[in-house]
Amino acid sequence: MLNAAPPATGRFDMSDPIVKIRGLKKNFGALQVLKGIDMDIEPGHIVALIGASGSGKSTLLRTVNQLEDVTDGEIWFDGDLVNKKLPHRAREKHLNLLRQNIGMVFQHFNLFPHLTAMENVTLAPIMLGRMNKAKAIEHAQQLLDKVGLDDRAEYYPSQLSGGQKQRVAIARSLAMKPKLMLFDEVTSALDPELVGEVNRVMKQLAKEHMTMVIVTHDLRFAEDVSDHVVFMADGYVVEAGPPEQLFRNPQKPKTKSFLHQVFDE
Amino acid sequence: MDIELIGRVWIYFAEAALVTVQISVLAILLGLCLGFVAALGSLSVNAALRWPSRAYVSVFRGTPALIQLFLLYFGGPQVGIHLDPMEAGIIGLGINIGAYMCESIRGAIISVDKGQTEAGRCMGLGHFQVMNKIILPQAARMMVRPLGVNSIALIKGSAIVSTISVLELSYTAHRYISSTYKPFEMFFLASIFYIVIVTIFSYGVGKIDRRVSLEN
Ligand SMILES: Nc1ncnc2c1ncn2[C@@H]1O[C@H](COP(=O)(O)OP(=O)(O)OP(=O)(O)O)[C@@H](O)[C@H]1O
Numbered sequence: 085m086l087n088a089a090p091p092a093t094g095r096f097d098m099s100d101p102i103v104k105i106r107g108l109k110k111n112f113g114a115l116q117v118l119k120g121i122d123m124d125i126e127p128g129h130i131v132a133l134i135g136a137s138g139s140g141k142s143t144l145l146r147t148v149n150q151l152e153d154v155t156d157g158e159i160w161f162d163g164d165l166v167n168k169k170l171p172h173r174a175r176e177k178h179l180n181l182l183r184q185n186i187g188m189v190f191q192h193f194n195l196f197p198h199l200t201a202m203e204n205v206t207l208a209p210i211m212l213g214r215m216n217k218a219k220a221i222e223h224a225q226q227l228l229d230k231v232g233l234d235d236r237a238e239y240y241p242s243q244l245s246g247g248q249k250q251r252v253a254i255a256r257s258l259a260m261k262p263k264l265m266l267f268d269e270v271t272s273a274l275d276p277e278l279v280g281e282v283n284r285v286m287k288q289l290a291k292e293h294m295t296m297v298i299v300t301h302d303l304r305f306a307e308d309v310s311d312h313v314v315f316m317a318d319g320y321v322v323e324a325g326p327p328e329q330l331f332r333n334p335q336k337p338k339t340k341s342f343l344h345q346v347f348d349e
Numbered sequence: 350m351d352i353e354l355i356g357r358v359w360i361y362f363a364e365a366a367l368v369t370v371q372i373s374v375l376a377i378l379l380g381l382c383l384g385f386v387a388a389l390g391s392l393s394v395n396a397a398l399r400w401p402s403r404a405y406v407s408v409f410r411g412t413p414a415l416i417q418l419f420l421l422y423f424g425g426p427q428v429g430i431h432l433d434p435m436e437a438g439i440i441g442l443g444i445n446i447g448a449y450m451c452e453s454i455r456g457a458i459i460s461v462d463k464g465q466t467e468a469g470r471c472m473g474l475g476h477f478q479v480m481n482k483i484i485l486p487q488a489a490r491m492m493v494r495p496l497g498v499n500s501i502a503l504i505k506g507s508a509i510v511s512t513i514s515v516l517e518l519s520y521t522a523h524r525y526i527s528s529t530y531k532p533f534e535m536f537f538l539a540s541i542f543y544i545v546i547v548t549i550f551s552y553g554v555g556k557i558d559r560r561v562s563l564e565n
Pocket residue numbers: 112115117135136137138139140141142143144
């Protein structure tokens with residue numbers, strides 16, 4: 085995976101965005117959670133999604149792979165309308181294909197407790213016929229190696245630390261060779277001393293030009309890893325830009341007060 | 350207590366106990382099948398599957414097992430269902446316990462964390478694949494105990510098939526009472542056999558339960 089080094093700003097002007105979000109709205113019953121989101125994600129970009137608790141970050145992330153359906157608006161992934169209106173069966177098929185290209189990592193790992201680390205990683209590629217068993221195991225071994233857990237392949241999740249679990253979860257979502265990775269506060273449930281090992285894996289992926297959306301409360305990590313930061317509040321994107329601008333020279337009062345609050349803690 | 354009498358008749362009770370075991374095992378197997386199908390149906394997104402499953406559970410948990418059994422055995426011939434007592438007993442008990450087992454299985458399935466389904470679905474696995482490879486293996490561990498409770502209830506409840514003259518433990522006790530006039534001894538003896546059956550069964554369930562929960 086030795087691609088050419090990306091330009092310092094990470095801009096790939098010649099390519100279309102891999103994700104395009106237009107006028108996205110999401111209600112939970114009477115509660116309006118997303119109130120009109122527009123966003124582009126360029127291939128190879130690392131987008132950090134920040135904002136106060138309840139601002140709609142997770143909801144936005146989960147609409148991209150349709151773990152949440154949308155109330156209004158459009159989401160495009162790789163030239164395909166994600167939330168197209170289809171009959172039930174056709175929609176399931178469309179979503180299954182779509183989701184094979186989008187990896188997701190959760191705050192609480194959601195590893196399959198009845199399967200070993202190896203089986204967690206190989207389950208989807210084998211079941212979905214992406215690879216035969218031998219190939220899937222070989223690939224999984226490489227991925228476990230990449231996240232530093234080659235010696236833990238036969239362990240069950242209950243035998244792993246939080247940081248190790250999350251690294252297995254990352255390997256698992258990489259197993260389908262996704263074009264986009266979604267990370268929802270993947271270090272929030274970890275003991276502080278275990279955060280670093282997971283962050284290192286994400287940084288490694290960033291170096292390899294994986295397109296990633298990272299929801300995080302860890303603003304230092306966001307600044308460090310991302311090339312585009314999106315600040316959300318109350319269901320809107322308030323401000324977005326390169327990290328050096330958004331963190332060092334925010335334009336909107338809401339951004340300023342959020343950053344003050346967080347950095348003063 | 351007439352020990353000598355017990356010594357003479359216990360062997361016939363042992364035979365009857367085997368009938369109780371046979372009815373119970375077959376009814377449990379039928380109940381498991383019905384319960385499993387109904388549990389999946391009741392969790393389906395498709396209302397045409399959900400509705401009959403819910404109706405099955407409410408009807409068979411909401412009416413006395415004895416009435417269900419009579420309806421099947423005495424009422425059946427009126428609508429062209431002719432069953433011998435043994436068949437009616439197995440089917441009647443099985444359909445009845447299936448409604449309870451449905452709830453045990455359903456409970457175990459919905460107790461699996463929602464994040465497991467999400468993790469599976471967001472890798473592109475279909476609903477059936479997630480159920481089969483991710484949810485059911487985890488739910489299976491959690492359903493052993495409640496299904497064991499249902500099954501033990503069924504073993505004891507199988508006494509009601511004595512009312513349609515299946516020659517199992519309870520009916521055997523009744524028959525010996527009419528010839529010996531010793532209800533205490535006969536019911537005592539029947540109780541002993543029920544305890545033996547239930548104890549062996551509980552031991553088996555406990556073993557399975559420990560086995561599945563120790564798997565990792
Ligand atoms: N399934 C749901 N049903 C109802 N309300 C929901 C649901 N999911 C989220 N919400 C609500 O939507 C709002 C946004 O939630 P969301 O999880 O997207 O916020 P967030 O920015 O990720 O917050 P956090 O930083 O705490 O994770 C919250 O008010 C939340 O209570």
